[in-house]
Amino acid sequence: MPVTSAIHDFVAVITFSNPPVNGLGQAIRRGLIDALNEALENDAVKAIVVTGGSQYFSGGADIREFNTPQVQMEPSLHSVINAYEASTKPVIVAINGTALGGGLELSLGVNYRVASANALIGLPEVKLGLLPGAGGTQRLPRAAGLENALNMIVSGTPVLAKTLADTRLFDRISQGDAQDDAIALAHEVVAAGKPLPHVRDWKIDHPNAEGFLGFSRTAIAAASGPYPAPLRCLDAIEAAVLKPFDEGMQVERAGFMALLETPESKALRHAFFAERAASKVTDIGSDVKPREIKRVGIIGAGTMGGGIAMNFLNAGIPVTILEVKQEFLDRGLTTIRKNYDNSAKKGRMTAEQVEQRMGLLTPTLAYADLGDADMIIEAVFEEYDAKKAVFEQLDKVAKPGAILASNTSTLDVDRIANFTSRPQDVLGTHFFSPANVMKLLEVVRGKATAKDVLATVMALAKKIKKTAVVSGVCDGFIGNRMIEQYSRQAGFLLDEGALPQQVDRAIEKIGFAMGPFRMGDLAGNDIGWAIRKRRYREKPDMTYSKTADLLCEMGRYGQKTGSGWYDYKAGDRTAYPSAEVDAMIVKHSADIGVTRRKIDDKEIVERLIYSLVNEGAHILEEGIAAKASDIDTVYLAGYGFPVWRGGPMFYADTVGLSHVIAAMNRYAKGYQGDAWEPAPLLRKLADAGQSFNTTAKPA
Template structure:
């Protein structure tokens, strides 16, 4: 049963019991209503307590019922709340740990609320592109005040219960046993005559509600231009302020139903479920035993190695940091300390925490000091010969059962694993720069990687707060393999008539955080140059524009040299169009015999985004990624793809694969069209009228 019903000392106790967070699925909703009615009909019961078993009061809707008939089957949450609110016997919500979304709305329907300290209170629906749909926009402002409620609803950010202790949300904050205190409180309430308070009957108090709402609108407009939900949250709250509870509740429902249908909500819900689905691997059961990771080794104290080390130190895991020279080691430690000092200045860390984290790092120049590490991650130069030296040495010193990982961004993990006598213990852990900030972790599964090794790293990723996506072995894995085609199209368009600034502006207007040329300047043009040189050797027939190589031959490596595709002033990151680069591009086009033409922003966006889609489809065909949502998670968390569009594969579904296929055929008929070959997955799904996420 999803709900347990007991009676203690004349008080009915309705306990939600639907692990892990007591989601309000159909059986739970039904159990609450039946419990309230059972208590109503029992003359010995004077009051009711609703609480949650385990680690939550309630986390809200049961996500396993999303997009199924059960999600809207009666009793809906509206019906449940009417039953609770309309009970003649007082209902007390005993809140602990988590009360979010529909869970908080349920509690708001109770007559009284008692809470334990430290409970997380939130209405996070805006993060799914919707708004609270069961009275949250109407009841919360009436108990915590307009300003606090609006901030909570528009941001979706949890607030600790003790910070709301002085509001009418809670009648009591309980330090002792929550259920015992809730029962005592309920018994006292049951002994009192007269009607019990309802949140809906309270007035919304604010000295200048109209002025504050307008201020909130202006603030939201500045930060949420791509998302309609925050604006609708304000509209629903305003409706309740101006027209009263019933009108506000009806308007809230209209807004909820409209928002559910928006592409932005679809994108946010896709990302929500995609992040959870990424951790599920078809042939690796969730109960696969994992290896204990108590100490981590990192080889290389450069930008990547230092950032990787910080992830584990932040999670309380000691790290042995290896370098080949004392100078490089000192420089790496100084950079880590500087990063932590910056967090102290921003108030994100205390000086004591800085010292604690630095103390977890053991610097060394000796490979032998990695002997006790349970996981060793290599973060050295991206060259197979260098990797061979490192893994040969690690194979000699690492203990039995240690996991050996490479941070390579493109190289063959199977070849790297073959440098050891333990290929089952080897896999890729591709972090993204800056590694201590970026959420994405590509976990590259080699042909011989053991299932428990994969399961261990996926679990560890959660501990260090990364979104881990599994990739098979290929050149560039998921993310960099796709971005290669994206950048290749950028270079073709430069050759054909566009300039870097136009291409960057167009794709940034589409919603990307940064265009391809600004991104390349930031990362360092020499990095992609080195990869291209390897590709030219391995694929001599590859049709690839050489304009980027010519740029690098002049020493314009990007921001670090104050010159790349753009010019930069010393100490600044502002990208300024470069006359030198424009002249070089025009000259290059002439050499290639290319007649430069005007290229529209629409064509720029189409060629860039669909190059990602088409390569992503090939990655799915080859089994490099197991599902389309994994590709989307890579691009949402690691490459700045616009969140409101849900990732390249969902975007393709949104515009329709029929249209995707037609556009690719058109691009293939143009200059440099030989770079396009429609993926069979696109053609097949388009013919069936399906999408990647069907």
């Protein structure tokens, strides 16, 4: 039963259970109402305690019910809160673990609250572009104080219950089991004949509420950028201060409904569900058991290898790291320690934690020392010969059942797997640089990769706090295959009349973390050069602007050389426009007979994003990505696509696929127009008036 009730003396203890986070789904809501009515009808019951158990009170709405009929079914959360608020017997909530969103709103509707000191308390709805919709904006300011409530609601960041101990929110902060303390409080309330307080009746006490709200409005407006939710949250909180409770609830409801339809909230909700959906692989059920990973081996102690190692060290997993020369090994260990020391200096970890992590790291020059590793990841040069040498060695020393992974960003994982006698144990783990910081992990599933190998790495990704997305095998996988078309268009724009700073400025203006040329300078322009050289051999029909090659021939590889598409100063990462590069671009246009023209920002944005969309459609058709939302997750987590636009495929849905096709047809008539042949899937969906994704609707 999802909701149970037990009598302790004269106290009815109502416990609800809906793993993993006690979401307030329809069955829970119905059960809470039934249990309340049963307790109210039982003359032996004098008080009621509501608990989510020993670990979790409630994480709020049950996201598994979104887009299902259960969302609309009564009793709603409002109905549950109203019923408990109207109880004629005292109700005490016992919060162990966490109370977020609707879980906290439910607790605000009862008479008394007891929370364990380290319980997480919050209203995170703003992170989905919404505001708390079940009274949170009205009751929390009354219970926790105006300033506390505003900070919690506008930021969406949970706080520890003990930090709110001096407010009216909690009647008792428990150092043990909140349920035991709640039962004890119930006895006290009944014995003393205490009244039944209601948060809705409390006044907000603040020495200068209107002045504080005015100051906050200015600050929030400056900080909220493209997101409308923070100011809408403030509107509702302001109503809690200035209006009677019921009128404030109307303002809250109106704000919630308005935000529900904003493109920003739709994009944020899409991103939220897309990330969770990415972790689920259709053909891998609960019957597939992951392998145990107690120790990891890393081949290569350079920038990528060291960064990859840190992910596992941070998760408490011992790492053996191998290099071919002692000097390379020493340099890698020094860099890892330096990274940790810098974190310690910034207060992100203690000196003891630094030593603890470094103590999990074992350096070696011998492949034999990797024999006890449960998973081995190579992070060597992006060349088949280098990969072949490594995997042939691993095939000899790795124990049976060890997972062998390649950190390749573009190469054929099936070909790499065939360098071993155990292709079923091989897959790709494409970490993004810097690997200890970037969230994205592309997990590349080879044709022979065993299901339990894939399940193991997907579970391990969660443990090391990565957003994992499964990709099939192709050149560049999902992210880099698409970014190549984006980069091609960026180059063609230079040929036709744009300059790097204009292209970057246009795409950054709509929310990208950085434009293609700043991105190239950061990653290293020589990396793209090496890929293009391979393309010239393998795909001679694919055309590129020669400007990027000319740049590399000038030795301008990016920030690491002090010059790339932009000029850089020592110790300064600011990208300064380069007269030398601009002159090279203009001369190149003349050399190839292209008359330069004025290009507006709209064209720049459309050509860059629609090139991603079209290649994404090919990737979906080929089954490289299982679903469009996986592609969006890759670009949100790894390529700086603005979250409030939902990813390239969601962005195309928002614009309308017929409009995307119309724009592509226009560009097909211009320079390098053969790059604009619509993918069959894109054309099919556009013709049918359909979209890549369906937008999730919250409760």
